[in-house]
Amino acid sequence: MLDERVLRVFRDVFDDDTLTIDEGTAAKDVPAWDSLAQVKLIIALEHEFRVAFTTAEIGGWSNVGDLKRALRSKLGA
């Protein structure tokens, strides 16, 4: 469930319905994943999961796996 929702957020932010991601997906794999996109991802994920990331967490992920671990930690899942 979380995986599907994260994928939907990624597809919305990058405006690409064919985008696929896995735990290792990082900025090098998605040409449009720049610093602005990273912040848009954070904001979109906050809205989707009703969580708030700390300043230290903003920009602290290196790949999708990191991101999901941070989300699961926030959600207590």
Added chain:
Amino acid sequence: MSPADVTLPPRWGSDDEVLLRWLAADGAAVTAAEPVCELEAAKATADVVSPADGTLRHLVGDGPVAAGTTLGRVYSAAESVPPPTVAPAPARPRRATTRKRAEIHALVAGRSGTLPSTVMTQAPIGLLADRLREDGASLTALVVHEAARMLRAHPAFNARVGRDGTIPADRIRIGVALDVEPHGLKVAIIDDADTKTLDTIAGDLQVLLYRYLTKAFAPEDLRGATFTVTDLSGFGATWSVPLLVRDQTAILGIGSAGAVFGRTLTLALTFDHRAASGREAATFLQGIATKVTARAADVPPVCARCGRASDPGDPMRAHLVAVVTAAGSPELLCRECWDAGGP
């Protein structure tokens, strides 16, 4: 029981506040904590919320508001609501928004009495922008990083011009122009940028972008820049000639060109000739370009087919060959991929 005052939020009320617009109409029914108007100071915006349920009466119109001003009042159902005291804004021709007028004011002030001049240079950066992006940084962050350190040796560009001459700033506070639709142009500050690593500056920029996109700036995030960087490379600008900002002696514009065979970074420094000479400006600018180019040298070009980087120790990849594909687009190939079929 008395009506509840709509007042400036905490930490606001120092100077320069502008009521951008009322979100709730004069006489409208409002609920507690509902945003009723939008304020701006130093290009930061904040919503002012209703203190209670009731009927809103405006006490001021759009425009500057002084510290301590009561913006409006909310009357409960048990209270009689007085007649309007603020005339509705007449229909006017389309004109610049308050935010745009504030920007114009700052830029006109930056030109008033100054002697602006611009010097330019360029630096080959190859695939550096891609490497920075993959590492969570950006060209903007790198240029801020290098410019901040270069400013230590060139304090005339981190200064303002007063009646008695150039007054160097005691800190290096880099303003970075942010402009994403529909949020408008804002200049956010990276404090003491000369003491920070590239990673720290990239992280600071991420946090500022977050505050920008979520309208969470505090006025102190936006006040007191001593030098400004504006990056239009992401919008396809090859060059930009920036305008001086009020109370600063220099501003740096970033652009870029090229793609397949590596990009070229372009830098344009507009400076106040009263504070420094063209030679000093060129030296400062070239210093930044040299640092950026040196960093780019650590990022070798890669083969478009196999993705492996050029390697002087590998005869198959010591030199990449520029080819034109059947589709007519240029790309770089290593010897191995060339031998396997070429373009």
